[in-house]
Amino acid sequence: MAGRYVEISNGVNEGMARAHADCARVLASGSPTWDSVDSDRVWVGPALVHLGLAQRYWKRSAEVEDGDLRLFTDLSCIVADVDASAGGYGFVWRDREGKIVRAEAKVQSRSMAVGSWHCNRRELFVIAACLRRLDEEVHLFPHLREVEIRGDSRVAVHQADPWNVPACKSVERRAILRLRGVVAEVTHALNCSTPSVSVKFSHLPGERNGIADALSRVSLSLKYVPVPDGSSAMGIVHCDAVEVHSWLSDRSAGIHSIPSFRRWKALRVAFLGWCGSDAPSPQAELFTKFLLAKQAEDGFCSRVLDECDTSQVSAIPGLPYSFQVREGLLYRVRPNVPIDDGPRWQLVVPRDLVGELSLAVHQECGHAGLTATLAGLYGVAWAPAMRKLARKALRGCLSCALTRDCGSRAQISYGASRIPTAPYDCVGIDMYGPLRALGIPGPG
Incomplete structure (x- = not known):
């Protein structure tokens, strides 16, 4: 039946x-x-x-x-929203206008039960399953040029990037590396196909991922849940792409993850409204203006900018790198070095923004440690004493302070117990006893 x-x-x-x-x-x-x-x-x-x-x-x-069937031949872009739950996973494909092209829901097998299917693994599993399905049916999309995978798990979106090594426990590491291998293999095959299809990953807020969430929770629900059709879902999923992208995935440098930028944007909107000029500006242009203002206020950036010559280059004697101005922003330029040594162009971040950038990268990496956070930072930015400032910012992370061991241990001393000389002068705690001697039968 x-x-x-x-x-x-x-x-x-x-x-x-x-x-x-x-x-x-x-x-x-x-x-x-x-x-x-x-x-x-x-x-x-x-x-x-x-x-x-x-x-x-x-x-x-x-x-x-x-x-209301959708023809696949004229599609040039597919936006896939994915989600996974304890009982299965689901994904939905859309076109640029938000109209649904395909939806699929799968019930997970008993081997992937609630207790054994880790949350990070299942979110990465649905990304791999979505890409695998797309690779099987890519021949149906002759004009496909771009694919965007959106999920509500920032950790899974970050782990899908083949250039970032996941920071996770050894129990999950093998499974996550296998899934990342599937993602990297399909992504590379689509990039090398003719015509080439680019694949990128981005974050989607959970409140905008309702359809994929309903598809993933079929086995956990025994009630009828109305889901919107393709026409009524267009207004729900329409959003600014820059606001939902993970800045580590698209290399767009922060945007809404930085509180200072949000405050500066709100003040700018209030000022323009007071002046009577409310012309909207692209997010990338606003962030460039924000960085220009912050670099002009920073003491180190101001000194380097004042020392630039006519070619907008500032060389410091004794250092293997120099500084250069590109489109008004100050960058650190490293000499021609192998790719393993890091990027050549790095944005000079003002001192008061290093802490906020460090926390943004730290949270996007799944509350990674100092080394992983600095690796993500050095990929796009540089600042004097960045390691010291990043360490101070990570020590202030409340989530890590509540869930991680601080590494300290109580001071203990071994040997004979000291005889107390006053009340509460010496407190002893018996951690194991009393222990019954083995081999001696109890009474009766």
Whole structure:
């Protein structure tokens, strides 16, 4: 009965129907034989509920999706929203206008149960599954040039980048490295295809990822949850791409992760409103103006800018690098060195922004340590005494202070116990005892 739900429109409601039918199959597989009677209704009751939900979603799909099919031949960009939960995963493909192209939901097997499927692994798993499905069906998109994968887990988005080594425990490291291998392999194959297809990863706030979240929680829900169709979902998913991108993934340097920039932007909007000029500006242009103002206020940047010659270059004797002005911003220029030694152009960050940038990178890396945070920082920026300032900022992270061991231990002394000379002069704690001697039977 569950096999009647097949792929026709690849819409959201159809994906929900097929996922609920899969739930019924999984529940029925718990029966010892195909014709055994479930007198206690251990799996029959939930299976009938899932079949009923599959029928409702299938009927809704015939009403709103069968008459509005999307042609794949004219698509040049696909935006994929992904999400995973304890019971499965789901993803939805859209075009540039936000219209749904394809939706898929999968129920995770018993080997990936709630207790064994780590949250970081499952978020990266759905990214790999989405890319694998896209690689299988890329021949249906002859004009495809760009793919954007958006997820609500900043850690998984960062781990999908093949140039960043994940900072995780050894238990999860092997699984995450295998999934990153799938992501890197499919990304490289799409980049090397003819025509080339570029793949990028970005962060999407959880409140904007409602459809993928509903697809991933099919096995955990026994109620009908209405999902928007392709036309009504356009207003929900439309958002400024710069605001949702992870700055580590698209190298756009901060934007809304820095509180100082948000305050400066709010003051600028208030001032322009008071002046009667409310012309909007692109986010990249606003961030450039913000950095120009901050570099002009910084003492080190001001001294270097004053020493620049007519070619906008400032060379410091005795140092293997120099400074150069590009489009008004001050950069540190390293000599021609191998790529393993780091980037050649690094933005000079004012001293008062180093702490905020360090915390932004630290949080995007999944609250990584000092070494991983500095590696992300040095990829785009440089500042005098950056390591010292970054260490001070990371020590002020409240989440790390509440969840990580500080590394200190209580002072203890071994040997004979000291006899106290006053009340509460010496306090002793018996950590293990009293211990009963082995081999001596108890009374009675």
